[in-house]
Amino acid sequence: MPKLNENYLQLKDSYLFSEIAHRTAAYTEKHPDKPVIRLGIGDVTRPLCECAIKALHESVDEMGQAATFKGYGPEQGYAKTRDAIAAYYKRNGVDVDADAIFISDGAKSDTGNITELFGHDNVILIPDPVYPVYVDSNTMCGNKVTYISGNADNDFLPMPDHSQHVDVIYICSPNNPTGACYNYEQLKEWVDYALENEAVILYDSAYEAFISDPELPRSIYAIEGARKCAIEFCSLSKTAGFTGTRCGYTVVPKELVFTSSDGREMSLNTMWNRRQSTKYNGTSYIVQNAAAAIFSEEGIKECQENLNYYKKNAKVIADTLTELQIPFYGGIHSPYIWFECPNGMDSWTCFDYLLENIQVVGTPGAGFGENGKNYFRLTSFGTYESTVEAMNRFKKLFAK
Ligand SMILES: Cc1ncc(COP(=O)(O)O)c(C=O)c1O
Structure with a gap:
């Protein structure tokens, strides 16, 4: 048995x-x-919007011709899609390298699978209330979770407790289910806290496209220092209506380097690349072409x-x-x-x-x-x- x-x-x-x-x-x-x-x-x-439909049709036609047919693609995603996303970040005033971007089939898989990069004796901080995948995916691999309370007193935007050390911090902003959204100062406090504690922030930005106030950060990388302490998860599900089409992306900056117990440097970008190359065979060419079209200015x-x-x-x-x-x-x-x-x-x-x-x-x-x-x-x-x-x-x- x-x-x-x-x-x-x-x-x-x-x-x-x-x-x-x-x-x-x-x-x-x-x-x-x-x-x-x-x-x-x-x-x-x-x-779906028109430009996504057009890209989907064109890509299907390409798949029907020997000269343009595509088989397995790069596990990390096609350069065209990664570049389009990096350009989208740039237009929103944030620098993200295309090779830090990993295309996926959605943020649920990545927010769930990311636990594989971490050991089992971390202090893992998860807001309550929040999207249940964070707690469940940690529970599945035997991790203990520490909750941080979102409530009416903090407008459902919990802030770090500087007297407490944690290793892994989940943040979801704009939040599911509360809709609450952190401002720059609040996110800066989280980034500073993570840097002080050598912690990593797992930042779920699945609803960033709903932010219309230019004063509010749409990415954790809008905060100085975040590339040294944060992974960001994004999704086309709500941005572009891709809940059934399936596409997301995760940013793992190369600056995210920690030290192993025997003193070796470990890069989270290298680890995630290895994890994806081993267990994921890439988002379909057709869907990635539609995603690239979405992130054009017109899209x-x-x-x-x-x-x-x-x-x-x-x-x-x-x-x-x-x-x-x-x-x-x-x-x-x-x-x-x-x-x-x-x-x-x-x-x-x-x-x-x-x-x-x-x-x-x-x-x-x-x-x-x-x-x-x-x-x-x-x-x-x-x-x-x-x-x-x-x-x-x-x-x-x-x-x-
Ligand atoms: C906070 C949050 N993250 C991630 C997801 C999952 O997104 P996807 O459809 O890209 O897997 C959802 C979906 O409801 C969500 O609310």
Whole structure:
């Protein structure tokens, strides 16, 4: 009998979305005449932009001709795609070398797989609440996690505790689920703390494209010193509607060098390159060509139309909650709106209350950590019409 990875026994059941689906299905079966509005989805709904479609078609045609057919590509990604991403960083005022960029099939794989570069006796700091992949992927390999609390007192933007040493720090900004977004000063404090502690920051920037205020950093590398202490994960999922097309990228700067227990220098860039070359055979040529098109100036402009659509929905939600005096976070630089459950409800009670009374489905905050248990996440990925209708129902339900 094989000995199994019993760390899996330590995982908490991920019943969040199945439970939401189950409760929603039970309700609709009982009340088929009452249409439910879903503002819980973390998936995009707008179609791919024109330049992505054009690049996809052209690449498919190339694959159909012997002269232009492509087999295995470089595991790190094609130079064209890496260069296009480096140029995108440059246009946003950040220097990132193309050879620090690794193209992937999305940020979920990379944020999950990155644990392989680290030993098992690190102090690993993970915010609560946050995207559950960080905790689960560490649990799967037997790592112990230390939580840092995001809460109303720190506007869900926890800051370092300078009296405590940590080795690995997860940061997600703009945050899923809270929508909160760090400013320069706050990120600088994290970078300075990491440098002082010789720690590494794992910076998840999957929602950077939602940041429209030029005063807010869209990359950790906008902060001086970050290339010596941070890995950045990005995704085309929300930027370009690639949740089904699949493409992301991870930046591992060459400056990220640490010392092994026997005094040898270890480069995280070299290690990640080795890891990817061993276990990953690259993102498809077709998808990478579409990604390169996305990061052209024209491509980014086209994507912005979809982002603006979602941002308009977010504003409808944010304005309604403001009017109803329900405290909330996010909704400006993020597709997520994180509100405090009214009348002291816990998040699952709030879920049932909204479903029963106004047929609006969202995501209970408890699914993102202990600190989410009295909060609720709505997303702006629905249609404009359904978002407006959901908010009209909110107004009727919560008007004082
Ligand atoms: C914070 C965060 N990181 C990463 C991902 C995963 O992105 P991808 O679709 O690129 O795997 C998500 C998706 O919901 C997310 O919310």
